[in-house]
Amino acid sequence: MSTPAPREIAAGALVRPAWQRLRVGLVLALVIVLGAVLVGSLADRPGQPLDPISARTNGSKALVRILAGYGATVVPTTDLNTAIAGSGTVLVTAPDAYSTDQLQRLAAAPGRLVLVEPGTRATTAVAPGVSLDPNGRGDEFPGCRDAGAIAAGRIALPDDVVPYDVGRVDATSCYGGAVVSAPNLVLLGSAKLLQNDTLAGAGVAALDVNAITADRTVRDVVWLRPGGDAAGSGPASIWDLFPDGAYRAFWWLIAVGALLVLWRARRLGGVVTEPLPVIVRSAEVVEGHGRLYLRAGARDRAAAALRAAAKERIRARVALPRGATPDQVAVAVAPVVGRSPAEVAWLLGGPAPADDAMLLRLAIDLDRLETAVGGAVSARVVAQSDARTHARPDARPAAPTDARTDKEHR
Amino acid sequence: MVLTGRLVALAALGVLLAAWSTAAVLIFAAALIVSVGIDLALAGRIADLRIVRDVSAPVRLTERGETVLVIANTGRRVLLALARDAWVPSAGASPRSQDVVVRPGERRHVVTALVPTRRGERRAGRVTIRSHGPLGLAARQRQLDVPGTLQVLPAFASRRFLPEKLSRLRQIDGAVLVRQRGQGSEFDSLRAYVIGDDVRAIDWRATARSRDLVVRTWRPERDRQIVLAIDTGRSSAARLGDEPRLDAALDACLLLGALAARAGDRVALIAADISVRARLGLASGRDVLPRLVGALAPLEPALVETDPQLLAAEVLRQVSKRSLVVLFSALDTAADTGLLPAARVLAARHEVIVASATDPALARLAAARADAGDVYLAAAAELTSAKRAVVVEQLGALGAHVVQAPTEVFASHVADTYLDLKAAGRL
Numbered sequence: 141m142s143t144p145a146p147r148e149i150a151a152g153a154l155v156r157p158a159w160q161r162l163r164v165g166l167v168l169a170l171v172i173v174l175g176a177v178l179v180g181s182l183a184d185r186p187g188q189p190l191d192p193i194s195a196r197t198n199g200s201k202a203l204v205r206i207l208a209g210y211g212a213t214v215v216p217t218t219d220l221n222t223a224i225a226g227s228g229t230v231l232v233t234a235p236d237a238y239s240t241d242q243l244q245r246l247a248a249a250p251g252r253l254v255l256v257e258p259g260t261r262a263t264t265a266v267a268p269g270v271s272l273d274p275n276g277r278g279d280e281f282p283g284c285r286d287a288g289a290i291a292a293g294r295i296a297l298p299d300d301v302v303p304y305d306v307g308r309v310d311a312t313s314c315y316g317g318a319v320v321s322a323p324n325l326v327l328l329g330s331a332k333l334l335q336n337d338t339l340a341g342a343g344v345a346a347l348d349v350n351a352i353t354a355d356r357t358v359r360d361v362v363w364l365r366p367g368g369d370a371a372g373s374g375p376a377s378i379w380d381l382f383p384d385g386a387y388r389a390f391w392w393l394i395a396v397g398a399l400l401v402l403w404r405a406r407r408l409g410g411v412v413t414e415p416l417p418v419i420v421r422s423a424e425v426v427e428g429h430g431r432l433y434l435r436a437g438a439r440d441r442a443a444a445a446l447r448a449a450a451k452e453r454i455r456a457r458v459a460l461p462r463g464a465t466p467d468q469v470a471v472a473v474a475p476v477v478g479r480s481p482a483e484v485a486w487l488l489g490g491p492a493p494a495d496d497a498m499l500l501r502l503a504i505d506l507d508r509l510e511t512a513v514g515g516a517v518s519a520r521v522v523a524q525s526d527a528r529t530h531a532r533p534d535a536r537p538a539a540p541t542d543a544r545t546d547k548e549h550r
Numbered sequence: 551m552v553l554t555g556r557l558v559a560l561a562a563l564g565v566l567l568a569a570w571s572t573a574a575v576l577i578f579a580a581a582l583i584v585s586v587g588i589d590l591a592l593a594g595r596i597a598d599l600r601i602v603r604d605v606s607a608p609v610r611l612t613e614r615g616e617t618v619l620v621i622a623n624t625g626r627r628v629l630l631a632l633a634r635d636a637w638v639p640s641a642g643a644s645p646r647s648q649d650v651v652v653r654p655g656e657r658r659h660v661v662t663a664l665v666p667t668r669r670g671e672r673r674a675g676r677v678t679i680r681s682h683g684p685l686g687l688a689a690r691q692r693q694l695d696v697p698g699t700l701q702v703l704p705a706f707a708s709r710r711f712l713p714e715k716l717s718r719l720r721q722i723d724g725a726v727l728v729r730q731r732g733q734g735s736e737f738d739s740l741r742a743y744v745i746g747d748d749v750r751a752i753d754w755r756a757t758a759r760s761r762d763l764v765v766r767t768w769r770p771e772r773d774r775q776i777v778l779a780i781d782t783g784r785s786s787a788a789r790l791g792d793e794p795r796l797d798a799a800l801d802a803c804l805l806l807g808a809l810a811a812r813a814g815d816r817v818a819l820i821a822a823d824i825s826v827r828a829r830l831g832l833a834s835g836r837d838v839l840p841r842l843v844g845a846l847a848p849l850e851p852a853l854v855e856t857d858p859q860l861l862a863a864e865v866l867r868q869v870s871k872r873s874l875v876v877l878f879s880a881l882d883t884a885a886d887t888g889l890l891p892a893a894r895v896l897a898a899r900h901e902v903i904v905a906s907a908t909d910p911a912l913a914r915l916a917a918a919r920a921d922a923g924d925v926y927l928a929a930a931a932e933l934t935s936a937k938r939a940v941v942v943e944q945l946g947a948l949g950a951h952v953v954q955a956p957t958e959v960f961a962s963h964v965a966d967t968y969l970d971l972k973a974a975g976r977l
Binding site for chain 2 (some may be wrong): 385
């Protein structure tokens, strides 16, 4: 066998160490993590409304700073129990996110409670009898005897303020219902009273500080934003419609799907490419030639070629010498096919056809003439001309061999 | 790292735990991750493998060969693996992958059958080993370069003509040449006259010594030289039916080689386009066919315009004695490629056969009459045929023999021409 002896190949030499194989991936992961950290630290935080650390227009960082200036410490939290355990003020940025029960527990806690834009359900929970007043407009002036409000004086009232109707409850309605204060309870009619962009308005900051710190007597403020334990009817979630585990099952199934993809997408080895052979269409030159004739409308050339080919085949069939003119062929053939010599001569050597239809008719007429002469249709004739041709007569098989030897021996 | 279906199935079961409790599903996920880690750690090391590839001897096209990977495990862990021995698609490798278990210190054979669909050198791709851990949750996977090639020889479809041609050769060898005293025929032996023998063959001296009439017999010349010159350029890439023109030429070469080997002639080979692609010195007897097959197998058409002068010069360099030169080329384009001058150079010193497989598409085009466009194509085809006829005539004037035949009988016709020349004592 000509093949060389097989060589043993140690896989160890071909397998690169793990750190080499994984280095590109590790470097990529590192770059992505670093990039994420960098972008995260540089970018403006998106910030939720009333976020105590957000410096955006709807954040509340400014108010927290002001409170700090008055010696109050603000503890942001999303945990309801932390808020209930606090001894100072609890500021609830989204009271509607909590259930009635949770609000009542908040209200029952010893600390002071500040609710921002509570709905009727929330107000009913903490201060039964207080409700939203759809007809109220609010007022720039305090119009009440609350010390904090009087200290703040006239304020720049936000446009979206929703006043409350205190009815006969033991509560003080200030600024036309925009701020309601009761012992250890303040209802603020607009979140804008706490936001960075509107805090600079006349009296707003003073009103806030007085309301939250109970005229600077309270130093601990718990800033409660709704978290996972907010079970209220607030912003409703699609998961409320499903049983408890559905949320976890959903994410678990997503993870299983990812595993499925990893399992199925892993190929057993790479694709092996095939070095393909060159392919040349056999009659491409002929076809190109024919199409050029067609585009140029070269009926004269085409007709001449067809006539010459037909004449040559007929000439061979009737055994005329090579180089016979169309007229000579016509004279020899006309009696065979029963047509007039002039007609055959026109077919074999007449003028070029005037249009494509006449060219087509000429081609068909030539075929008929050939058939009539005794030859088969042109396909068979071509097939015959494809057969072996020998340039020398003495190279033909069998019979010529004998002829030649006979001649030599003579 | 590769994850398995078993892992995915287990993870899918975890959805029940997920629906039940957070803690349970977290523990389950951690358990899965730990199991995958353990499985990976316990999987057989691929770096500890030693692999030997053994490829079977050259096979003919569409016949079955095989390649064996001997995988030895020098590590300490059992290798439970899925092995894939990848080959180029035309090598027809099957099965695609196989399970293999190799215990430490043992070796196992992975046999892949190869049924090639293309001639030439079929190359192996890389070997992929996927080593599973004992739990079957995860696997390590590596690709290893274990080179190998399978030589795929031409199909030699014209073998079916061989018995007929050989019987003709035997006729020439015996009966026919009894009646022939052509130049160059070698004296073979004396034998008794039988009715039908040429009376001119009677050897009167020998007859005088014996009591019967004795005739001389001749046999055709032996030890003649045949040079197969193959054009592997652009025209040889043309598809005649399914296969390129080159394949028809190779088929004819093999038949001619087999015949010449039996006739006692010596055969040389040159294949060239703008450079020499294959060259084989004169060989005779049993050597001829295997050597010819080996030299022809890797030949592929190249998209370049052949230089016939180069081919002629190489032939002249190869043989000095008067020989038979069989030039496999294309006549359709011969008018443009300088085949004639090359044939003239060769014909001056050698007996030349110019062989060209004809294009069935040309006949089809010439016969089409569906619309005017067809007629223009037919005219172009007729012009090409006429040009070819002129080339054939010119070749004839140079003393060359021209063989044109459709691919199915091309080899047979080339062999016939060789036998005719041999019978005529022209070699």
